[in-house]
Amino acid sequence: MIDVAVRILLYGAVIGGIWALVASGFSLIFGVARILNFAHGIFFILAAYIGIVLIQSGINSYLSTFAGIVIVGGFAVGIYLGLLSKIKDHEVMVIIVTLAIALLVEQILILIFGEHGLSYPDFISGVVRIGMTPITYDRIVAFVVAIVVLTLLEVFIHKTNTGKMILASSQNYEGALLVGIDVDRIFVITMFLSAVLAGVGGVLYGQVFAVSPAVSLKALIFAFAIVILGGLGSIKGSIVAAFIIGYITTIANQFLGAQWSEFTALLIIIAILVIKPTGLFGVEE
Amino acid sequence: MRTEIRGIDLKKLVIGVIFLIFSLTAPFFLPSAYVYLLGMMFLFLIFVISWDVIIGYTGQVNLGHTVFIGLGAYTAALLQVPSRFQGSIDFLASMPKAPIPISILAGGIVAGLFGLAIGVITLRLKGYYFALVTAILPLVFMKSLYVFSDIFGGEEGFSIGLERSLAESTTLRYYYAFAIFLISFIALYIIVNSRIGLRFRAVRDDEDLAESIGVNVVKYKVLSFVVSSFFAGIGGAAIVHYRITIGPDLYDIPLMLLIILAAVIGGLGTLYGPLFGGIVVYLLKNWWLQSLLPVIPSWLPINDDVILYAILIAVGVLAPEGVWEKIKEFLRERSGSKSSRRS
Amino acid sequence: MMRKVLILVLLAVLVFGCAQQGQKPAATPTPTPEKTATPPPFGGKKEVVIGVIGPMALPEGTAEKNAAMLAAEEINANGGILGLKIKVVVGDTKLNPDTATSEFRRLATQEKADMMLGGFSSGIMNAMMEVMAETHTVFLSDASSPAHPAKVAKDYNKYKYWFRISQNNGTTFAWDLASMIDFLRDKGVTINKVYIIRDEHVWTDAVMKDLKPLLEKRNIEIVGDEKVPKGFTNYDQLLLDAQDKKADLIMPILAIAGTGDILAKDWAELKIPALLAGHDLAAIDAGFYTKTGGAANYEIFLADGGALVTAPPTEMAKHFIDAYKKKYGHYPESHEAYGAYDAVYIYKMAVEAAYKAGEKNPFDPNVVVKYLEKYKPGNPAKLTRNVAFYKNHALVWGDNYVRNWVAQWQDGKQYIIYPSTVANGQLKLPPWINK
Numbered sequence A: 001m002i003d004v005a006v007r008i009l010l011y012g013a014v015i016g017g018i019w020a021l022v023a024s025g026f027s028l029i030f031g032v033a034r035i036l037n038f039a040h041g042i043f044f045i046l047a048a049y050i051g052i053v054l055i056q057s058g059i060n061s062y063l064s065t066f067a068g069i070v071i072v073g074g075f076a077v078g079i080y081l082g083l084l085s086k087i088k089d090h091e092v093m094v095i096i097v098t099l100a101i102a103l104l105v106e107q108i109l110i111l112i113f114g115e116h117g118l119s120y121p122d123f124i125s126g127v128v129r130i131g132m133t134p135i136t137y138d139r140i141v142a143f144v145v146a147i148v149v150l151t152l153l154e155v156f157i158h159k160t161n162t163g164k165m166i167l168a169s170s171q172n173y174e175g176a177l178l179v180g181i182d183v184d185r186i187f188v189i190t191m192f193l194s195a196v197l198a199g200v201g202g203v204l205y206g207q208v209f210a211v212s213p214a215v216s217l218k219a220l221i222f223a224f225a226i227v228i229l230g231g232l233g234s235i236k237g238s239i240v241a242a243f244i245i246g247y248i249t250t251i252a253n254q255f256l257g258a259q260w261s262e263f264t265a266l267l268i269i270i271a272i273l274v275i276k277p278t279g280l281f282g283v284e285e
Numbered sequence B: 001m002r003t004e005i006r007g008i009d010l011k012k013l014v015i016g017v018i019f020l021i022f023s024l025t026a027p028f029f030l031p032s033a034y035v036y037l038l039g040m041m042f043l044f045l046i047f048v049i050s051w052d053v054i055i056g057y058t059g060q061v062n063l064g065h066t067v068f069i070g071l072g073a074y075t076a077a078l079l080q081v082p083s084r085f086q087g088s089i090d091f092l093a094s095m096p097k098a099p100i101p102i103s104i105l106a107g108g109i110v111a112g113l114f115g116l117a118i119g120v121i122t123l124r125l126k127g128y129y130f131a132l133v134t135a136i137l138p139l140v141f142m143k144s145l146y147v148f149s150d151i152f153g154g155e156e157g158f159s160i161g162l163e164r165s166l167a168e169s170t171t172l173r174y175y176y177a178f179a180i181f182l183i184s185f186i187a188l189y190i191i192v193n194s195r196i197g198l199r200f201r202a203v204r205d206d207e208d209l210a211e212s213i214g215v216n217v218v219k220y221k222v223l224s225f226v227v228s229s230f231f232a233g234i235g236g237a238a239i240v241h242y243r244i245t246i247g248p249d250l251y252d253i254p255l256m257l258l259i260i261l262a263a264v265i266g267g268l269g270t271l272y273g274p275l276f277g278g279i280v281v282y283l284l285k286n287w288w289l290q291s292l293l294p295v296i297p298s299w300l301p302i303n304d305d306v307i308l309y310a311i312l313i314a315v316g317v318l319a320p321e322g323v324w325e326k327i328k329e330f331l332r333e334r335s336g337s338k339s340s341r342r343s
Numbered sequence C: 001m002m003r004k005v006l007i008l009v010l011l012a013v014l015v016f017g018c019a020q021q022g023q024k025p026a027a028t029p030t031p032t033p034e035k036t037a038t039p040p041p042f043g044g045k046k047e048v049v050i051g052v053i054g055p056m057a058l059p060e061g062t063a064e065k066n067a068a069m070l071a072a073e074e075i076n077a078n079g080g081i082l083g084l085k086i087k088v089v090v091g092d093t094k095l096n097p098d099t100a101t102s103e104f105r106r107l108a109t110q111e112k113a114d115m116m117l118g119g120f121s122s123g124i125m126n127a128m129m130e131v132m133a134e135t136h137t138v139f140l141s142d143a144s145s146p147a148h149p150a151k152v153a154k155d156y157n158k159y160k161y162w163f164r165i166s167q168n169n170g171t172t173f174a175w176d177l178a179s180m181i182d183f184l185r186d187k188g189v190t191i192n193k194v195y196i197i198r199d200e201h202v203w204t205d206a207v208m209k210d211l212k213p214l215l216e217k218r219n220i221e222i223v224g225d226e227k228v229p230k231g232f233t234n235y236d237q238l239l240l241d242a243q244d245k246k247a248d249l250i251m252p253i254l255a256i257a258g259t260g261d262i263l264a265k266d267w268a269e270l271k272i273p274a275l276l277a278g279h280d281l282a283a284i285d286a287g288f289y290t291k292t293g294g295a296a297n298y299e300i301f302l303a304d305g306g307a308l309v310t311a312p313p314t315e316m317a318k319h320f321i322d323a324y325k326k327k328y329g330h331y332p333e334s335h336e337a338y339g340a341y342d343a344v345y346i347y348k349m350a351v352e353a354a355y356k357a358g359e360k361n362p363f364d365p366n367v368v369v370k371y372l373e374k375y376k377p378g379n380p381a382k383l384t385r386n387v388a389f390y391k392n393h394a395l396v397w398g399d400n401y402v403r404n405w406v407a408q409w410q411d412g413k414q415y416i417i418y419p420s421t422v423a424n425g426q427l428k429l430p431p432w433i434n435k
Helices: A002-033 A040-056 A061-087 A093-114 A137-159 A159-171 A173-178 A183-208 A213-230 A235-255 A258-275 B011-030 B034-057 B065-080 B100-122 B127-147 B170-192 B195-203 B208-211 B217-243 B254-264 B272-286 B288-295 B302-319 B323-334 C002-023 C059-077 C097-110 C122-135 C147-154 C173-188 C200-216 C235-244 C260-270 C315-328 C336-356 C365-372
Strands: A126-130 A133-136 C048-053 C083-094 C113-117 C138-139 C161-165 C193-199 C223-226 C249-254 C275-280 C299-305 C403-411 C414-417
Touching: A002 A040, A002 A133, A002 A159, A002 A183, A002 A213, A002 A235, A002 C235, A040 A061, A040 A093, A040 A213, A061 A093, A061 A183, A061 B302, A093 A213, A093 B254, A126 A183, A133 A137, A133 C260, A137 A159, A137 A183, A137 A235, A137 B170, A137 B272, A159 A173, A159 A183, A173 A183, A183 A213, A213 A235, A213 A258, A213 B127, A213 C097, A213 C275, A213 C403, A235 C122, A258 B127, A258 C223, B011 B034, B011 B170, B011 C138, B011 C260, B034 B170, B034 B195, B034 B217, B034 B254, B034 B272, B034 C097, B034 C414, B065 B100, B065 B127, B065 B217, B065 B254, B100 B217, B170 B217, B195 B208, B195 B217, B208 B217, B217 C097, B254 B302, B272 B288, B272 B302, B272 B323, B272 C097, B288 B302, B323 C113, C002 C122, C002 C138, C002 C403, C048 C059, C048 C097, C048 C260, C048 C336, C059 C083, C059 C315, C059 C336, C083 C097, C097 C113, C097 C122, C097 C299, C113 C336, C122 C138, C122 C147, C138 C336, C138 C365, C138 C414, C147 C161, C161 C200, C173 C200, C173 C249, C173 C275, C173 C414, C200 C223, C200 C249, C223 C235, C249 C260, C260 C275, C299 C414, C315 C336
Parallel strands: C048 C083, C048 C113, C113 C138, C138 C161, C193 C223, C193 C249, C249 C275, C275 C299
Antiparallel strands: A126 A133, C299 C403, C403 C414
């Protein structure tokens, strides 16, 4: 019984951590630029795909991963500057354009790599046993990296100047303009950050699980659901909600069976929203 | 030159007439495979224009429109194959097969009723929260297809038999589909241009203001949701009688994405915009881009879908208010600076 | 005002133009040089049109297309079918029933396909069968749902044009899984408890229905029956659950979930003390070993369709694999390729047999059906596999026909380990299991 509890604690944390990365990225760009980036799921898997391709051509795995993540960040900035900045006042069209970008990249990935999953090479391979529960090193790495990155994010947002400007822009766009913040530059930085967060999450996901084009939709749905559950505009809320969702899926998997694990999470999200329509930590808009 | 005759915009009339002539004579100059495609397109258009009612006219971002399409479809399908209830709800299994018009109407009614129930519960959520909850709903209904696979047929779906289709000949089936579409369009047109439609738009433009001038916001939101769902259900039921088979794809996300693309590219809140967008997107996806296929070198990871999405991105960036607005602007400019009147 | 009308007329002409262009076939051209012999005309027939329909963005679809084109090329180089050259036309289902039915209809009515081959995905097959019933087109297809041959059995005259050539009925999976267990036991592996992980979909229900009594007969306890939805990833918990329940065998019955690679990965990484053996569509993919980073090693799986690149069952299969590699630069990317290749050849054989027997129009679908049916148990067509059809037009199952061979990944290669008629490798146990 203790065993099962330990298992749930450990495995739920891993998934929670990965989702927290994705969700915080989604929440960031939405909070700051009011952009519902439907291409977020693509950033999630693209970094992993690029990393895998580079590693397979012989480049050092840490370098490849770094390159993959940075390239995805650059891609996001490119999308913003080239396309989204021109239409960012039309919120609905932004959704459409990012949606079309997501579908386009997904199709291209299917044509190049096929539909089946691709595994991301582990940084550290092997298994360790905590009590009777085996847990792979890549899962431990995933959790640790997630926590470190999220902590760095918090520090960045609250302690650095750029971070504070981001916070200001998300709280009051016009106010930030008035105070002289170069809001456009902030948007670009946020876009880069958001994609990097998703990319890191994707690489970790690829190590623990696998990446396939279909995963992009899953990541998007979960990111969207978690951010809403946590409450729009609250990054902390997204992180907490991510772990909640991670644990719900893990617990449901254990006790209700695989068929219901993710479904239960979605139902609970609906239930919570019906009871508290602004999410767990959301502020009334 | 007067551009209005008895309140009906002459430009729109001309476009409408050309469209009608085209649609009515299509089977005479198009090969039957394409006539079949056009019929499906008209039913798809019902999905798109019914969605415009809730999002374009009432401003509620309902991402679960396919729930009602699927409900209408499965209702109609089960009314045609009631034997599927054998072993679960036996008394239903001995029902006679419903006549087709009743089947389609029933699809709309069931969808509308679910729209009422779901609307009442979810419409108190605002903006993105509402969007998310409605986005998740289709997944819930899809799950039910797999759990109750004896009735619904799971991932394989089932067929209702050629004898239960709208018509056995492709041409006649096409005309029936067009007729159903036309009736739906006219009905929706009347609704959105009536006082009810006015109130929908009031809710969309400024909820608090609408409330303060006496518009019952909740009532009209729910009404819009029900109208939107009803016609989605009609479309879903009709499509089952058109293509004879039913499957989970009518609930699924790709269909919702296509509807979204079509409606928004066309231009929300205009009914004509989504109509135009629907025609263009559907035909691009299923017909026009195919002729490009042999030209694409095989080493390039590009297929017709990739080209479609690229076009949509371009259109989205160049015409962010929707293509219909751009067309109206264009036509307005042509007729001189005189008509600054809103079409 | 006039200008607006002009613009609209221009638009109309544009659409007309598309309609005209639509009538031009979007065909993949196979060269049609002048025929040397003067063949007997069949109502003015100039060529044989074979339509390939499948999901062209996926390896299953491209495999079908490539295989069909290869077969057509070979046949055309040898005089075609009764002197007529084959033209291959392609339709993309995009895994969508609406697109699939429209495309099928287009290929059958517009391109005037004499025969259609391909498919993939049982739900879409269902939809296409209805169009086939309308257009009376011979359809040599794929997918595995028992619902399809059931349709033929129930309403023969309507659906008789359908034959399944690519793989066996879904129910045969149960028989082959049971044989697999018998084989493993023969080799000394203890199997008393089985933990099943399967798609939450209809097709596995059909397999389970037949599998349960077979397991019971062998005194095997099913300690777990987990249904997983599409895209499921948390296999680690299930595997640990299986370990808790002391399962000897973890049996996947997966195809739609699409995440068999994660299952293999978790199994290998967590070193679960149970064999991983069952039906996992992902494992058949020739790139599976690399895609899982080697975790697939020692996974035992059923090879749908009765052929693996590294274990061709017949001479013709060997020739096909080599020719495919030569023409396309890689091996067949999916087992549907064998079905497609065989389909073209068996059609040729049926038509030629009909002609020899004096049929006035050997291309008449009703006639072709009659001659295809002659390949029944006892009289298989020897192609890349030995193909024969039951009365309900499903593929005949048996050691000397097509079976879902029991195969295993070993150090980067796929080997068939059972039955002995086609085996080219021995069972290898993963090093962390000592039985």
